[in-house]
Amino acid sequence: MKLSNKTSRIVLAVIILISLAVSFVFMAVKQGYHEDELLTYNLANSSKQLGVDAQWNSPEDFNEYLTAGEHRFDYQNVIQNQIIDASHPPLYYALVHTVCSFFPGLFSRWLAFAINVVMMTGALILLYHIGKRVTGVNLYALIGVGGYAFSIACITTTVYLRMYASLTFWVLAFLYMSLRLYDKKNTVKITDCLILLAIVVCGILTQYYFILCAGLIGLVFLIFKIKEKCFKDLVFYILTAVVGAGIALAIYPYIISNVLGGNRGLGSLELNIDTVTIITFFIYKIFCYVKILAKDMFLGQTWLLIVCAVCVLASFFYLRFAKKKKLPRKAWFIIVPGVVYFIGIASVSPFNSDRYVMASLPLLSLLFTFAFIRMVNLIKNVKLHPVLPAAMVLASALAFVLVKPYYIYGTTNLYQPQTKSCVFVGTAMMEWNKCVDKFLNYDSTMIAKTTEMSKTLYGELDDFAQKRGVITNGKIGSLAESFMSNGDVERIASDSLQKMAADEKLRGLDEVTVYISRLADENAVIDCLTKNTDLKQYELIQADRDFSEFYNWYDYFVETESYCNVYRFYK
Numbered sequence: 001m002k003l004s005n006k007t008s009r010i011v012l013a014v015i016i017l018i019s020l021a022v023s024f025v026f027m028a029v030k031q032g033y034h035e036d037e038l039l040t041y042n043l044a045n046s047s048k049q050l051g052v053d054a055q056w057n058s059p060e061d062f063n064e065y066l067t068a069g070e071h072r073f074d075y076q077n078v079i080q081n082q083i084i085d086a087s088h089p090p091l092y093y094a095l096v097h098t099v100c101s102f103f104p105g106l107f108s109r110w111l112a113f114a115i116n117v118v119m120m121t122g123a124l125i126l127l128y129h130i131g132k133r134v135t136g137v138n139l140y141a142l143i144g145v146g147g148y149a150f151s152i153a154c155i156t157t158t159v160y161l162r163m164y165a166s167l168t169f170w171v172l173a174f175l176y177m178s179l180r181l182y183d184k185k186n187t188v189k190i191t192d193c194l195i196l197l198a199i200v201v202c203g204i205l206t207q208y209y210f211i212l213c214a215g216l217i218g219l220v221f222l223i224f225k226i227k228e229k230c231f232k233d234l235v236f237y238i239l240t241a242v243v244g245a246g247i248a249l250a251i252y253p254y255i256i257s258n259v260l261g262g263n264r265g266l267g268s269l270e271l272n273i274d275t276v277t278i279i280t281f282f283i284y285k286i287f288c289y290v291k292i293l294a295k296d297m298f299l300g301q302t303w304l305l306i307v308c309a310v311c312v313l314a315s316f317f318y319l320r321f322a323k324k325k326k327l328p329r330k331a332w333f334i335i336v337p338g339v340v341y342f343i344g345i346a347s348v349s350p351f352n353s354d355r356y357v358m359a360s361l362p363l364l365s366l367l368f369t370f371a372f373i374r375m376v377n378l379i380k381n382v383k384l385h386p387v388l389p390a391a392m393v394l395a396s397a398l399a400f401v402l403v404k405p406y407y408i409y410g411t412t413n414l415y416q417p418q419t420k421s422c423v424f425v426g427t428a429m430m431e432w433n434k435c436v437d438k439f440l441n442y443d444s445t446m447i448a449k450t451t452e453m454s455k456t457l458y459g460e461l462d463d464f465a466q467k468r469g470v471i472t473n474g475k476i477g478s479l480a481e482s483f484m485s486n487g488d489v490e491r492i493a494s495d496s497l498q499k500m501a502a503d504e505k506l507r508g509l510d511e512v513t514v515y516i517s518r519l520a521d522e523n524a525v526i527d528c529l530t531k532n533t534d535l536k537q538y539e540l541i542q543a544d545r546d547f548s549e550f551y552n553w554y555d556y557f558v559e560t561e562s563y564c565n566v567y568r569f570y571k
Helices: 005-029 035-045 059-066 075-085 091-101 109-135 138-149 152-159 164-182 190-204 209-228 231-251 255-261 275-297 302-322 329-348 354-376 387-402 431-439 457-467 476-485 497-501 522-532 553-558
Strands: 055-057 421-426 444-449 511-517 537-542 564-570
Touching (some): 005 138, 091 164, 164 209, 231 255, 302 354, 329 354, 421 497
Parallel strands (some): 421 511
Antiparallel strands (some): 055 444
16 A cells, blocks of 8 residues: 555654653653653752751752752753763753753653653654655555554653653664665765764764764665765765764763763673673673563563564575565664664663663664564465554554553652651662652651661572572672662762761651661661650551562662662651
8 A cells, every 4th residue: 555745744643643642641640750860850950969968958959959940041050960970961961951941940750751752753753764765665664653653662762751762863863864875876965964963963962872873873884885886975974973973072072081981881890700690690681681672562571572583583584595585775774773782782781771772672663563564565465464554553552551661650659748857868879869859748858878788688689680590609799789889989988877866856856757778777777766866666658669570670779669668757
């Protein structure tokens, strides 16, 4: 069935609207934040320092920590925050800061979400045009974009309030322009180069993983242009990319130090563990990412992902060697960056998280969809061809019912405080960051630190890892500690428990809610309060979630509804 360009645009608009509507629904029911989502607002908007050494903070303090007020449209402050954080470039944070600056003093999930909506709208439009350039068929392009737009992968990327929706947009923009320039055949125009230049600059200044994506796309472009002897196109392409990288470096000179010596990646870790532990942990990492991909695009069923992958590979070899049908060269612009990026990031990412591979998921979705289309086209009875889009629609509908997207949360009762004041006791890891939005609901909040670490946590981690195939040799604690510290050796360990217990305001309270980080020694905190204050009684308000609920131990340490036991202490 052929579709006109006008009809295709209408169908594409409907697909985008439905996808965004689903994202809006999940965003509306979202309760709580990933730790890094809260850091998005802080790093974008504020230079506020909270009192963390057994000091009291007001709701106004936490609001100032998260919102644009004193620093409205202060982009120097945005850049300075990124220099200190030494993890990411500043463009995404500048966008968040711009939106928040129009709503001074307001902390709302919808502000950062608005940026994601714009970026994902653009990403889906680009994905359609990429699919059209690769296949030359409007219908196939629509099926391809629909396969991603109605997936858990797309919804998760849209509702996660970080820079990964923006990264996905810039990656797809770079891919689209690369395909467009590939079609030029030594007729590249200056305007094409200027557009590509802007994409490179914005991509690098959004997230450093853009460099890897662009490099893989550029490698495919390089190989095919050399084969076709289109050297003029190649020279313009390479020069534009190099100049773009140079401009990005001139705007933010800290790129090199962040990439090579920042606090992200395996190179930043100080490890003292056995080789066998590293190898088995690496295998565990790969399986984590397989489960992530299965959840994002295959109804959460690993077996279904494996079956589909085997079918795709079998059809490729059948068509290539039995039918002598080569893949179109443009298909490799999807395959190489999609597959290599996913496997590469799964191998070296500092944590096992879907966010790191989000930019590759639209490409993997296209890869599977177009491979299925090739298989369906082998069926001579054309009446059976609608089976593919029908199956994809059914799978998408089932996914939204059976699979809960990441970052939605929604089971905590801590947003309805039982006391007027609260205390958070953690370690030098700054665990309080993930609870800042909850502290907004209390009249006052004390943040205290302890050097007394949990006596049971590393044993639980060791047991957790062994059950998932990691040969720990009793040293998983070293690996966990390195990852939790993320290579940062400058965190200052301090203990303010006694200072907390001697605080006159705390001693004068009849009741208080106490958050105790799972990294901290819970018994030491309870003993300190019951022995040094009149708050002798306590009851558990919310228990920490169990490790068994997680496949990936990293999820446990950043999810908003884990990581703490919460008590009400009273006289």
